[in-house]
Amino acid sequence: MRPSPRLRAALAAAVIAPLVLAATACAPDADSTSDGGAAGADTIIVDSVYGEVTVPAAPERVAAISYDTPWQVMSLDLPVVAAIDYTQWIDGYTEDQQAYIADAAKVGSYGEVNFEALAGAAPDVIVGDAYEVDEATFTRLSEIAPTVIVGGDERGDWQSITEDLATALGAHDTWEEAKASYEARRDEVKEQYADVIAANTWANFSLGNEAGQFSIQLPSGSTGNLIVNEMGLAYGDGIPLDTDDGAGYVSLPLEQIGTVLDGVTVGLTYENPDGTKMPAIQDVIDSSLFQQLEIAKTERVYGLVSNVTDYRTAEEWIDELTAKVLEPLSQ
């Protein structure tokens, strides 16, 4: 894939100057102090997984290099100037999300950052999460611009991850608003549909790591956290609630699907904005073992579009759950 003409033009125009800025951005800030976290009028000091970092107080050119990070920055009402290439997953994102990253420079693929392309985007701050950025990569990123790597205790800790990002990007007020809005909506829906929630047993399944497998979102995963911990939707007894590998989901052989989803009355999964499902998810649903489950026979399998990465998308997920699942089931 070649860079777009626009990107090439931007790179050509920005061969040296942004790189000078980038190279000097990581140098100790002459204005900075270590006085109680305030570094100066234009900069602040924030905590990150790899130590304290001095960042601009009001960054204007944010590069988001981890898979979930652009959407988390989007929830803070900030634009991104660079992100990884989402071409192969783009069908899974909404029009708003696609428009949000349309003008962002593509700076590598999942797990393989193109440092030169990133430098060419001239970010004034780089953000990412510790699940994808190791310390060696962080060191090289810091040569380009101040880099804040965040990470919670679990893969699905979007609450604390987005709070750290908001702090680093000077958008804590926006984060607070999104959080308050989400919590109000969550509590409203939980109260309004308490009977439906209590009367059913739930599961969130998806494709597995390989053919012949399926996966279950754990409460430590992004969506699993929302389902089990936030919304209080009770998982079926056969569903493993935790594993030690930190992935946030567990992939299991399809032959175990009867045991794992035994007693589950509502199955949730993912679907694309156009209503189609990823072929690998459709394969799971079409399998004869799945078709023998109660959720298949009662046609209580629902695909939701929203990818939960932050308070905004979590609220969208709840809205979608309400419209597609809770409201019809309450009739």
Place this chain on the structure above:
Amino acid sequence: MSAASLIAVPWKTRRRRRIIWISSAFVLVALAMAGLSLGDAAIPIPEVFAALFGKGDSGTRLIVVGWRLPRVVLGAAIGAMLALSGALFQVITRNPLGSPDILGFSAGAYTGALLVIVGGSVSTAALTMGAVGGGIASAALVFALVAWRGAGGTRLIIVGIALTAMLGAVNTMIELAADDVVAHTAAIWGAGSLNGIDGRWIPVILVTLLSGGLVIAALAPGLTLYELGEDRAMSLGVRPVRLRISAMLIGVVLLAVTIAAAGPIAFVALAAPQIARRVWRSGPMPFAASAMTGALLLMFSDLLAARLFAPTMLPTGLVTIAIGGLYLAWMLSGANRRRR
């Protein structure tokens, strides 16, 4: 008969080789300049030179000296080390397929390094020790399995292929058992890539290459006689067991250190010695020419990996596999043509 008498070559061939050496040096310099100049930020050659001599702006110096120079230097050195390792194993197995990729040593070194990563360490010393340990253990296992009937020939290759398959399964199990961050790191590293490689590896790689090269130079006369056959080499004063063990140890160390630095980069060890043999028209294994060919192959592959689908960067190992696959197909089809 001495090694010197075996490698005496006619004047025309010597002249041809001289021309090839000079051409190769030019290509090496051209690839190095391309590696230093081409990128998402294209930097003109004069500015590249200015940066190399500490002049120019800091941004250009960061890219040229901090990022691209280690990649170019390490690409050339790692390519040379892989080729030397492959050349050693092809001599001691007396088989053009006797490459560490196929004999299971690469998979063993990868297993060792993988265990170190899963254990929580990514330090240069720990990765090197893990890869060298895994490589030597797998080499010892392969040679032990075939020892009672001699270590040469097809049997060694078949045992190596079996070990490669088994270790591949072990490596997959380790990756699946690791947490997703470690597994992801290991998977990317496992494809073999020079993207993001940093200068801390330069001393380790260059010292290993220099030491290995000196030892190979010392072993070369014996290895040349060994290629004639074990019995004949013995009658000419070569001690084959000692020679084999020395060559194997050097080959494994050269290979394992490259794996620790950049992950397992496939096919350079297999293809470079054979390409060098054909291009330089050499009867005995041409170690220096193999090293040069390996360096050129890897630098070219890395340039393709970085620029072919820019800004998306392919792991270098994927490009070498593609080139190596074509080479293997060409080699096998050539062998079939000769049989007809």
